[in-house]
Amino acid sequence: MFPMTACDLSVKVRQKHIIGPINLTINEGGITVLMGPNGAGKTTLLKALHGIIRLSNGQVTFATPAKTAQEQQSFVFQSPIMLRRSVLENLAYPLMINGQDKQIAMELARTWAAKIGLSAHMDRPATFLSGGEKQKIALARALITSPKLLFLDEPTASLDGAATVEIEALLNEAQSTGSTIIMSTHNIGQARRMASSVLFIKDGQIDAHSAANAFFDTPPTQAAQKFISGDIVL
């Protein structure tokens, strides 16, 4: 599947230029963290790489055919989208649509419900749970198919410390079991803890792209330096 290559990628929404042109290569393994000010285009870039928004120009290619690559990806949204079903049915959903036997899918869903600490709520409607619980379900639902590439859009943006720790643990485990992760975050501490490489986005362009240690030790651009030091970057 890897490398994933974005070539001259641009996105316009209603004639308004949002991102691009972006050229980018992501290799297998590790956690790439997208950082940048609000409105820089992080979410749009994630969605464009994942293929859920129309590109106005350029393309995203993989080493495998597009259909195969698409089947090996998952996406976790900033606001978790819960199906109006039980926790268990939410978890089993991606398996069921991939033609997995219902009994096997439910069994795996039970295992994941236990893993994220929601065994007691398995039969409750997922929409009635707390924000942190919903995000854990969204992440487990994304990981249940063992994706090779996982996109996350600020997965811990509205969560407290305890929930953030749990989400990060799941992400680290996913990464160690072979998932390549691309995530956006505003949380510099989280980026320091998790990133193996950092993409700094500004005004819809890649302002900097480097290994995490290098990025935080010697920020490659002035905007990145200001951002890391806590200054406001417009």
Add this chain to the structure above:
Amino acid sequence: MNDLWNGIQQAIWLTLTLDADLVEISLRSLRVTLSALFVSCLIALPLAAILAVRRFKYRRLIISTLNALMGLPPVVVGLLVYILLSRSGPFGVLGLLFTTHAMVIAQVIIITPLITSIAHQSLRELWSEYHDLLISMNTSKWQRIKTLLWDGRRALMTASLAGFGRAIGEVGAIMIVGGNIDHATRVLTTAISLETSKGDFALALALGFVLITLALAVNFTTHWLGRTEREGRW
């Protein structure tokens, strides 16, 4: 006031004694209406889901037309169905005029736009909630439609009940195409109309009360079976 009181008394009496005519007429009303509702739901619910999920040429025109047809005058529908099914009409050979089948056809034409429009409104909202998730999961169009129909089932039940309400209370079209023939096509509404024209207000009122009771009973039963308005449900 006297008529009203007599009507209530007679309704109770007819119901308690299980008056043969009343039972026959009521069962026919239910059979015709539920048949029409079943056929309408088979057309309207998938159509509503397709209109919510798919983008195609003339989609907006279809939605606007369906919305406009919600107010379709039943008498005009009756007239059209009469012309189509009459001996000299294109479907005259089928011999359906003045049968309950003709009444079902007329009711299907009347309630399908209503059910489709209400169902489409609900499914459109559900689709805007699910859109990103289902696209990112690489679901097929059929899987999206199936998911919307299943997860929106309670809203769809409300749409169906609106159709049931319209159909069971319909008189103009079924009077024209059914002919209000005793022991053949007479239903509660046409019987009420006949008794009113004969001046037997008490019996007409009695039939009216039975009709209302029947409509309420079906609504309550459906809500009870659908387990709406209970804790932990949508």
